[in-house]
Each structure stands twice: as structure tokens, then as C-alpha cells.
Amino acid sequence: EDKVVQSPLSLVVHEGDTVTLNCSYEVTNFRSLLWYKQEKKAPTFLFMLTSSGIEKKSGRLSSILDKKELFSILNITATQTGDSAIYLCAVERDSNYQLIWGAGTKLIIKP
Amino acid sequence: DAGITQSPRYKITETGRQVTLMCHQTWSHSYMFWYRQDLGHGLRLIYYSAAADITDKGEVPDGYVVSRSKTENFPLTLESATRSQTSVYFCASSEWTGQSQPQHFGDGTRLSIL
Numbered sequence: 268e269d270k271v272v273q274s275p276l277s278l279v280v281h282e283g284d285t286v287t288l289n290c291s292y293e294v295t296n297f298r299s300l301l302w303y304k305q306e307k308k309a310p311t312f313l314f315m316l317t318s319s320g321i322e323k324k325s326g327r328l329s330s331i332l333d334k335k336e337l338f339s340i341l342n343i344t345a346t347q348t349g350d351s352a353i354y355l356c357a358v359e360r361d362s363n364y365q366l367i368w369g370a371g372t373k374l375i376i377k378p
Numbered sequence: 379d380a381g382i383t384q385s386p387r388y389k390i391t392e393t394g395r396q397v398t399l400m401c402h403q404t405w406s407h408s409y410m411f412w413y414r415q416d417l418g419h420g421l422r423l424i425y426y427s428a429a430a431d432i433t434d435k436g437e438v439p440d441g442y443v444v445s446r447s448k449t450e451n452f453p454l455t456l457e458s459a460t461r462s463q464t465s466v467y468f469c470a471s472s473e474w475t476g477q478s479q480p481q482h483f484g485d486g487t488r489l490s491i492l
Contacts, residue, residue, distance in 0.1 A: 299478040309468065309483035310421075317478060355421070359478055364409070365436065366481065368421040 269294045271358050273369035281377050284346050288372045290356030291338040298361040300332055300339050305353040305371070313341070313354075343374075351376045381405065384469050384484035391459055392492050399454045399487045401469030408474035410452040411481060412436075412444065414465040421468070427452055428474070459491045 271292045280286055292300065299317045303310035314323040316332035316339060323330050327346075332339045343350055353373050357366040382403040391397050401410065412424040423436030425444040433444050441463060443455045452471075456463055466488050470481040 301480055308485040312480040312482065315478060315480055357421075365423060365426065366421075370418070370420040 269358075269360070269367050271356055271367050271369040273354075273356050273372050275372060276370065277373040277375070279375045279377060280346060282346055282348060284376075285342065285344045286346060286374065288341040288343075288354050288356075288374070289338060290340070290369055292356075292358045292367070293337065294358045294360055294367055296361035297334065298359040298364070301357045301359065301366070302330055302339070302341050303355040303357065305355055306351075310355055346376045348376045348378055350374060382469060382471055382482055382484040384467075384487050386487060387485065388488050388490075390490045390492065393459055393461060395459050397456045397459055397489070399456075399467055399469075399489070401452045401454070401484060403450055403452075403469075403471045405471060405473070405482075406449055407471035407482075408449070409472045409481075410446065411470040411472075412442070412452070412454045413468045413470065414438065414463075415468060415486075416465050424454065424467075456489075461491050463489065464491045465489060 274289045301315050302313040314330045319334040327344045330341045353371040355371045356369040385400045411426045413421045415421050422438050424442050427433045427446040430449050446452050466486050468486045469484045472481045473479045
């Protein structure tokens with residue numbers, strides 16, 4: 268059965284710290300891996316990764332994919348209270364373009 | 379740029395009633411999706427649609443009905459609501475370009491069934 272597992276489930280750090288969120292997957296016919304940030308409402312898109320070893324970067328956030336070991340990480344440097352959110356990882360299957368979602372990592376940044 | 383809008387934002391109803399959640403997107407995206415989000419389960423796909431008049435079941439379709447007569451609208455109907463359908467419902471859409479495209483989400487409908 269296809270699955271996506273995120274770790275840790277929750278994380279509390281102080282402002283300015285660097286965090287690494289993990290996403291491992293077992294999905295047949297992998298097509299892409301996506302990261303989303305969810306605050307109080309809709310998940311908002313962060314990154315889409317399709318190739319191993321190529322880092323995607325946006326400001327203080329970056330992400331990389333390892334298709335051999337079947338995982339991705341999301342790094343956030345110099346964290347701010349506005350980074351507090353649930354971070355969701357999803358994997359797209361080639362066969363039907365559906366997304367398989369992880370349960371999310373709840374990140375809390377303390378001032 | 380209105381994007382994707384869901385209505386209502388909040389809904390309280392009783393078991394056995396029919397309720398319809400609306401989803402409208404202005405991007406002319408081919409694909410549309412309905413998810414429910416519950417604590418401990420994350421996002422689960424209910425139904426999706428690849429184009430007008432084409433719909434298919436997702437992971438948890440039982441008790442739900444969808445239609446897509448126009449590209450921009452994708453309503454979700456609970457024909458006879460049950461307490462287990464209390465949840466937050468998200469609609470999403472994505473382009474079809476032949477390559478992977480991210481899904482973009484509406485703000486959700488919080489549905490409570492008493």
C-alpha cells in the first residue's frame with residue numbers, strides 16, 4: 268500500500284533556530300513530491316520536486332529529494348514566528364495524478 | 379484574481395439532511411479535487427474530476443456525490459449526512475499540462491453534523 272510518512276509529528280523551537288522536516292515515501296509509479304504549508308486555512312504550495320539532488324530554494328526555505336532512498340527534507344533557516352504552521356508532504360503517482368498525503372508536521376516557533 | 383472559492387465557510391446541519399458544498403475556480407483548471415481533513419488522518423481524497431463531465435472516486439467516496447457540468451464548478455453533495463462526515467472539506471484545482479502541476483486549495487468549509 269502506498270504511504271507517505273512525515274517526521275517529526277510536532278516540533279517546538281525558538282526563533283532563529285534551523286529546522287529540518289522529513290518526508291519518506293513508498294509509492295508506486297512516483298511522479299513528484301510536493302511540500303505545502305498550512306496555517307489556519309488552505310494549504311499553500313511551497314515546492315515541487317521531481318529530480319534527485321536538485322535543491323529548490325525560496326528565501327529561508329529549501330528542499331531536496333532523494334529518489335534512491337525515497338525521502339525528502341524541508342529546511343527552514345533563521346525561523347520566525349510566522350513559520351509556525353503544519354507542513355504537509357504529498358507524493359503524486361504517475362498512474363492517476365492523485366496525491367498521497369502525509370499526516371503533517373506541526374511546527375511551533377517560540378519568540 | 380479570485381482563484382478558488384468555497385462556500386459556505388461554515389455549516390451546521392443535522393443527520394439525515396442533504397447538504398451541498400460549493401467550489402468555484404476562475405483559472406479554467408482541468409483538474410478539481412475534493413478532500414476531507416480530520417485529525418489523525420491528514421487529507422483524504424473523496425472525489426476528483428479530470429474535466430467537465432468526468433469524475434472519479436478517491437479514497438473515501440462513500441456517502442458523497444459530485445458533479446461537474448461546467449469546468450469552473452465542482453459541487454460536493456452529502457445525500458444523507460452522518461456524524462462521521464463532520465470534517466473540514468477542501469476543494470483544490472490544478473492545470474493539466476502533461477507535466478506535474480501543484481494543486482491549489484480553497485479556504486475550506488467546516489461542516490458540523492449534529
